[in-house]
Amino acid sequence: MGATKVVIALGGNALQEAGTPATAEAQFEVVKKTAGYIAEISEKGYEVAIAHGNGPQVGRILLASETASSVTPAMPFDVCGAMSQGYIGYHIQQALKHELAKKGKDIPVVTLVTQVVVDKDDPGFKNPTKPIGPFYSEEEAKKIAAEKGYVMKEDAGRGWRRVVASPVPVKIVELDSVKRLWDSTIVVTVGGGGIPVIEKEDGSLEGVAAVIDKDLAAERLAEDVDADVLMILTEVEKVSINYKKPNQQDLDSITVDEAYKLIEEGHFAPGSMLPKVMAAVNFAKSKPGKKAIITSLYNAVDALEGKAGTAVTM
Numbered sequence: 001m002g003a004t005k006v007v008i009a010l011g012g013n014a015l016q017e018a019g020t021p022a023t024a025e026a027q028f029e030v031v032k033k034t035a036g037y038i039a040e041i042s043e044k045g046y047e048v049a050i051a052h053g054n055g056p057q058v059g060r061i062l063l064a065s066e067t068a069s070s071v072t073p074a075m076p077f078d079v080c081g082a083m084s085q086g087y088i089g090y091h092i093q094q095a096l097k098h099e100l101a102k103k104g105k106d107i108p109v110v111t112l113v114t115q116v117v118v119d120k121d122d123p124g125f126k127n128p129t130k131p132i133g134p135f136y137s138e139e140e141a142k143k144i145a146a147e148k149g150y151v152m153k154e155d156a157g158r159g160w161r162r163v164v165a166s167p168v169p170v171k172i173v174e175l176d177s178v179k180r181l182w183d184s185t186i187v188v189t190v191g192g193g194g195i196p197v198i199e200k201e202d203g204s205l206e207g208v209a210a211v212i213d214k215d216l217a218a219e220r221l222a223e224d225v226d227a228d229v230l231m232i233l234t235e236v237e238k239v240s241i242n243y244k245k246p247n248q249q250d251l252d253s254i255t256v257d258e259a260y261k262l263i264e265e266g267h268f269a270p271g272s273m274l275p276k277v278m279a280a281v282n283f284a285k286s287k288p289g290k291k292a293i294i295t296s297l298y299n300a301v302d303a304l305e306g307k308a309g310t311a312v313t314m
């Protein structure tokens, strides 16, 4: 039997520490720690590919570009998405290569600018849900909405943010390259869920203004490369029922059917835990023997050994 193939989706806390400024320097410090965990997973013999979020980063790139538009033309949304992949991938490449080298491992780490096809009629385009960029007070947010026409929403009790369309990932354009690189290289791909593109009638692609959910894109990737494990890394060690209530109960493992029941009962917050559980369910039911794990970065290694996290299986 070959090595276990793992697609890792990195959550926000793998790139930025809560409450710290979203500077490149601060991100790199966090990425160095994150890279240590990924190097440990690689050292244990797992073959990995890395997906990551980009909500804060793409929002800030857009904002910077718009703010500078009096001196240089603003970048379109899809180009900002591509820039966020390069920016985050660059940090991961540099940090992970170093962490691997410390362990005596010479494995190439490469970031693939990755496009992901979405349906031009996806209902997500009519109902923006994906928060991007910095947080604002309610007052600031309402002013921005009135001035710029942006949709601004309250984000999980943390403040107000701009929200944009988040269509479902349909097809990874560069999938063949990921597969060719897999055996030799750790590939950072579908960053920020991938750059959303639509297919035109003449077969060409066109970037669209949206941000794909990275957990759903990582799931698409995991299915497409026939990974054994989809590992979604976030802030919490386990998925809970009655989250943050006195009767909170952390889950070690759930089946797909149990997950559906808990989703229906409303245990998972839309926009945070729900897409993760949905991605995990989709992967677990895609083929017999597939396993999805939701856990924290710090428990990633233990979770792969069945000693931490919440496992979702058929």
Ligand SMILES: Nc1ncnc2c1ncn2[C@@H]1O[C@H](COP(=O)(O)OP(=O)(O)O)[C@@H](O)[C@H]1O
Pocket: 010, 011, 012, 013, 053, 233, 234, 235, 236, 238, 239, 240, 241, 242, 243, 267, 268, 269, 271, 272, 273, 274
């Ligand atoms: N039922 C639940 N169990 C565990 N965490 C939950 C639950 N519902 C909501 N959450 C919250 O969802 C968060 C993960 O979502 P989010 O912060 O959007 O993810 P990301 O790590 O991808 O940035 C957790 O840190 C937790 O605060």
Ligand SMILES: NC(=O)OP(=O)(O)O
Pocket: 011, 012, 052, 053, 054, 055, 056, 131, 191, 192, 193, 211, 212, 213, 214, 215
């Ligand atoms: N693209 C994406 O899902 O980003 P976040 O994880 O930052 O929301």
